[in-house]
Amino acid sequence: MGxxxxxxxxxxxxxxAACHAFAMENWDGPIDGPSGQKNKKIIFISQDFRxxxxxxxxxxFFTASKELAWSVHLVDGRGTDxxxxxxxxxxVRSHPDAIIAGGFDTSGFSDVVATAQRAGIVLAxxxxxxxxxxxxxxxxxxSTLPADVANIAANYMVATSKGPIGVVIFNDSxxxxxxxxxxxxxxxxxxxxxxxxxxxENIPISAANIxxxxxxxxxxxxxxxxxxxxxAINDVYFDSMNVPLAQINRADIRNISAGDGSxxxxxxxxxxxxxxxxxxxxxxxxxxxxxxxxxxxxxAGARPSGYVAAPILITTQFFKQAESKDGEAQRPYQRAYKGxxxx
Numbered sequence: 554m555g556x557x558x559x560x561x562x563x564x565x566x567x568x569x570a571a572c573h574a575f576a577m578e579n580w581d582g583p584i585d586g587p588s589g590q591k592n593k594k595i596i597f598i599s600q601d602f603r604x605x606x607x608x609x610x611x612x613x614f615f616t617a618s619k620e621l622a623w624s625v626h627l628v629d630g631r632g633t634d635x636x637x638x639x640x641x642x643x644x645v646r647s648h649p650d651a652i653i654a655g656g657f658d659t660s661g662f663s664d665v666v667a668t669a670q671r672a673g674i675v676l677a678x679x680x681x682x683x684x685x686x687x688x689x690x691x692x693x694x695x696s697t698l699p700a701d702v703a704n705i706a707a708n709y710m711v712a713t714s715k716g717p718i719g720v721v722i723f724n725d726s727x728x729x730x731x732x733x734x735x736x737x738x739x740x741x742x743x744x745x746x747x748x749x750x751x752x753x754e755n756i757p758i759s760a761a762n763i764x765x766x767x768x769x770x771x772x773x774x775x776x777x778x779x780x781x782x783x784x785a786i787n788d789v790y791f792d793s794m795n796v797p798l799a800q801i802n803r804a805d806i807r808n809i810s811a812g813d814g815s816x817x818x819x820x821x822x823x824x825x826x827x828x829x830x831x832x833x834x835x836x837x838x839x840x841x842x843x844x845x846x847x848x849x850x851x852x853a854g855a856r857p858s859g860y861v862a863a864p865i866l867i868t869t870q871f872f873k874q875a876e877s878k879d880g881e882a883q884r885p886y887q888r889a890y891k892g893x894x895x896x
Contacts (some may be wrong), residue, residue, distance in 0.1 A: 554568065562697050578690075580885040582860045587853030589894035593623045594649040596847065598640050600656035601632035601759050605788065605815025606835055608655040610679050610695075613841020614653070616769075620896055622844060627684045630657065632759030641665045645672060650849050652813045654678035658729050660692045675851045677844060683729035685861045693847045693857040697864040700732050702833045703737035706811035708784055709831055711745050714807070718748040721772055723785035726755045733785040733815050734811045751776050762793045769797040784809040790820035791829045795821075798828060813837070814867055834865045839886045842878040846890050 562680045568681055584872065599607050606765070611627060616624045623763050628644065630637035637657055644652050645668050652674055659681050669676055682804045720742050724735040735753060736795045752772065772780055780803075785791060787843040796805055807830050810818060814834020821827035837864055846856055 554757045556695075558639050561826075576724050578786045580889050582843070582862070582886055582889060583846065583858040583893065584889055586850055586858065586893045587855050589621045590849050590852040590894070591622045593621070593651065593848070593877045594674075595623055595625045595651045595653065595853060596628065596644040596649045597625060597653045597655055598628045598630060598637065598644060598657075599638060600626045600630050600654075602627075602657040603632070604631040604758060604813075605817065606655055606813030607679065607838035609814075609816070610835070610841045610844070611655060613838035614844045615841070615844040616838075616889065617845035619822075621849065621894060622892060623772040623845075632757070633708055634661065638662060638665065642668075645669045645674065648672060649674060650852065651675035651840065653675060653844060654681040654691070655849075656680045658682065660726070660729070661690075663690070675848060677851070679840060679844060679847055680728070680730050683733050686859070688859050692851045695844050695847070696730060696864055697835055699733035700833075700865045703809045704741065704831045704896070705864060706809050706831070707738045707741035709866060709868075710784065710807070710809050711741070713830070715881055716747065716783065717779075717781070718742075718745065719776060719779040719781045720748060721751050721776075721780060722753045723761075723783065723787075723790040724755050725752055725758045725786060727757065728786075738811060742784075756790065758787050758789050761787075761789045765790055766810055768796060769803075770801065773803060778805075780806060782806065787812055788829075788832050790816040791821075792817055795828055800896055804828065812864075814865070819867055820866055820870055822870045831866060831868045834867050836862045836865060838884070842890050845852040846893065849894065 591594060597611055602608055621750055630640055630642040641662055642665055656679060659678060678694045680696050682688050683698045685694055687693055720753050722735055722738055739750055742750050754768055767874060791808050791875045806828060808828050810832040812833055814832050818829060820831045821829055835878055850857060
């Protein structure tokens with residue numbers, strides 16, 4: 554991961570276009586592997602399809618799977634463990650070639666995982682474990698490194714702020730990856746002499762739209778002007794924050810997300826009018842294509858590629874300097890993966 558350090562430094566000093574080009578144009582992922590394994594049945598179980606990161610990753614995976622002539626079925630867990638368990642158990646009974654855990658930690662369903670493994674079903678995940686790579690339960694877990702995402706978010710907050718910083722961190726402790734981000738952000742804030750952790754709020758992502766408005770009122774009463782910044786493990790916490798902040802005349806609070814670059818968050822950051830200054834985005838479309846490639850390796854009896862993509866810092870300045878966010882020229886991973894699969 555050392556090669557990304559230069560890109561992050563460019564981000565932190567405002568040269569966002571250079572960072573974007575570094576992350577998206579210079580393909581450093583796999584360039585060889587097994588040819589496409591056709592006619593596979595995949596079930597993608599989403600923790601909650603309202604989560605923009607899961608949605609974007611699924612769309613990337615679905616597009617890539619069409620190149621491989623795979624059949625893909627999506628199931629939405631709607632953010633509840635009961636629905637996810639039911640979907641997981643039903644998926645195993647239908648005996649697909651592979652099941653993808655989209656955004657939920659598989660360690661909470663070890664009995665279902667064991668049944669799937671005995672049946673010879675390949676299991677893979679996106680944000681399904683604390684770290685990217687192979688686990689004892691998954692052929693591969695796809696994500697950026699949580700510590701990298703947390704480093705970028707917290708360091709950007711410090712680098713772009715003056716005076717005392719009072720921070721509230723919003724977490725969803727159900728997820729190992731969220732806890733890893735929160736713990737690392739907390740460490741960075743505690744290393745900053747002019748910074749202070751005011752609170753770590755544990756609010757489920759699926760309940761953020763209901764719980765955040767009341768939390769804003771409560772936190773303002775507790776900390777007042779000492780609350781200057783919010784860090785969060787997901788953009789969804791800020792989807793419901795601007796209105797209650799405006800209602801209590803707290804336009805001074807600055808928000809930064811350590812994931813995941815949702816379309817809604819990117820839109821408000823691009824406008825330059827939001828109190829959310831930045832998000833550290835997962836390259837979700839790329840990760841969807843990587844999911845397809847890793848499963849293809851599993852079907853062919855090969856090992857995981859070992860590739861871990863770098864996160865991308867998205868700010869208003871990013872959009873001012875970047876020439877094009879979605880151009881084909883900035884999607885070399887699609888060409889690379891098609892080449893590997895014989896396309």
